[in-house]
Amino acid sequence: MSSAEAASPGRFTELRLDGVGRRFAGKDALVDLDLTIRAGEFIALLGPSGCGKSTALNCLAGLLPLTTGSIWQDERRIDTLPAEKRGFGMVFQSYALFPHMSVRRNIAFGLQMRRLPRAEVRRRTEEGVRLVQLEEHADKLPGQLSGGQQQRVAIARAVVLEPSLVLMDEPLSNLDAKLRLEMRTEIRRLHQSLGLTTVYVTHDQEEALSLADRLVVLRHGRVQQVGTPEELHARPVNWHVADFMGFRNLLELEVAHVSGGGVDAEAAVRGEGLTLLGTATGPVSAGDRVVAAVRPEDVVVVDEAGGDNRIAATVEVVEYQGRELAVEVRTAAGRALHLRTERRLAPGDEVTLTVERERLLVYPLAPGEQAPAPLVDAVTT
Numbered sequence: 001m002s003s004a005e006a007a008s009p010g011r012f013t014e015l016r017l018d019g020v021g022r023r024f025a026g027k028d029a030l031v032d033l034d035l036t037i038r039a040g041e042f043i044a045l046l047g048p049s050g051c052g053k054s055t056a057l058n059c060l061a062g063l064l065p066l067t068t069g070s071i072w073q074d075e076r077r078i079d080t081l082p083a084e085k086r087g088f089g090m091v092f093q094s095y096a097l098f099p100h101m102s103v104r105r106n107i108a109f110g111l112q113m114r115r116l117p118r119a120e121v122r123r124r125t126e127e128g129v130r131l132v133q134l135e136e137h138a139d140k141l142p143g144q145l146s147g148g149q150q151q152r153v154a155i156a157r158a159v160v161l162e163p164s165l166v167l168m169d170e171p172l173s174n175l176d177a178k179l180r181l182e183m184r185t186e187i188r189r190l191h192q193s194l195g196l197t198t199v200y201v202t203h204d205q206e207e208a209l210s211l212a213d214r215l216v217v218l219r220h221g222r223v224q225q226v227g228t229p230e231e232l233h234a235r236p237v238n239w240h241v242a243d244f245m246g247f248r249n250l251l252e253l254e255v256a257h258v259s260g261g262g263v264d265a266e267a268a269v270r271g272e273g274l275t276l277l278g279t280a281t282g283p284v285s286a287g288d289r290v291v292a293a294v295r296p297e298d299v300v301v302v303d304e305a306g307g308d309n310r311i312a313a314t315v316e317v318v319e320y321q322g323r324e325l326a327v328e329v330r331t332a333a334g335r336a337l338h339l340r341t342e343r344r345l346a347p348g349d350e351v352t353l354t355v356e357r358e359r360l361l362v363y364p365l366a367p368g369e370q371a372p373a374p375l376v377d378a379v380t381t
């Protein structure tokens with residue numbers, strides 16, 4: 001299974017989802033998904049629980065019929081094909097290994113079902129065992145393996161079939177933190193070395209950012225944004241995506257004035273005893289309700305109280321996180337803010353904070369649109 005071989009026959013250049021939608025009992029789970037996946041790409045479907053990630057993946061896999069739209073592999077329509085005719089590999093959160101079969105036999109099973117010559121089954125099985133580094137465990141039963149090892153078997157079982165597309169639904173969520181990190185690297189390594197095309201479902205933004213070439217963020221069944229990790233990290237399109245991408249401080253404020261126009265204009269925003277300069281992500285004008293978003297790592301503790309964009313606050317909760325502390329502070333107006341700092345702060349400390357204008361993103365709120373709920377939680381949530 002060289003990468004050249006993996007990139008050849010039965011392959012596609014593009015897989016296109018065209019207006020794909022799925023309803024359950026009249027309720028939309030996925031609406032109008034347009035997405036073109038290029039061969040060799042690693043795509044992450046990201047979003048909170050219930051946003052339609054698994055629905056999208058299962059539509060792609062052929063496990064769920066579409067309510068609307070179509071799916072195309074180059075010029076060939078495939079949403080009308082049953083799952084087994086699509087030639088995709090699936091890896092789920094539950095490994096679904098055969099408990100009475102050894103690791104080796106679990107990996108060989110799909111190849112045997114395809115009635116490949118015995119020598120080829122053996123060769124590809126051994127290669128699969130090696131790929132996921134389970135040589136020492138190949139004769140064990142799944143029950144004798146750790147969670148991470150079982151997940152490796154599930155991945156090997158899918159990739160030995162040399163699928164044109166690998167679909168993974170939260171494959172790491174049963175693993176502990178350390179194993180998750182290890183398997184993350186493993187999955188990316190396999191993707192690259194085998195020249196796979198992968199669609200990966202997760203609700204973990206860090207996982208999605210570190211694995212994917214492009215991310216698709218869903219909310220209530222609708223695509224919010226499609227982009228590279230850099231694009232999503234730097235410039236979420238709306239405050240919901242910002243919230244999801246780690247902008248934990250979301251303040252509902254009012255525009256005082258705007259210098260310049262359009263996107264990237266400097267917007268002065270105020271409310272709750274604060275006046276801050278931020279960067280407009282869309283057209284805003286004086287008097288508009290907006291959400292100002294900033295990441296905890298972009299809220300900086302400073303010594304001098306004077307200057308632009310200063311926020312006075314009192315430290316409430318400090319959480320040790322190695323070199324840095326995760327800190328929750330409260331402003332005089334009672335607003336909780338999150339920040340990260342290397343300073344050794346303690347509860348009760350009075351601090352002055354600042355945020356660079358470029359790091360405070362200002363999102364217009366549509367009339368009647370609900371603003372984010374104020375932060376009342378503790379640092380760890």
Ligand SMILES: Nc1ncnc2c1ncn2[C@@H]1O[C@H](COP(=O)(O)OP(=O)(O)OP(=O)(O)O)[C@@H](O)[C@H]1O
Binds near residue numbers: 024052
């Ligand atoms: N078989 C089903 N019957 C009825 N409703 C369903 C069915 N499957 C999913 N839904 C609904 O569709 C919506 C999207 O579900 P989906 O499983 O795609 O979410 P998800 O993003 O994968 O969430 P999670 O992160 O919790 O796995 C949810 O509101 C869910 O309740």
Ligand SMILES: [Mg+2]
Binds near residue numbers: 053054055
């Ligand atoms: Mg799901």
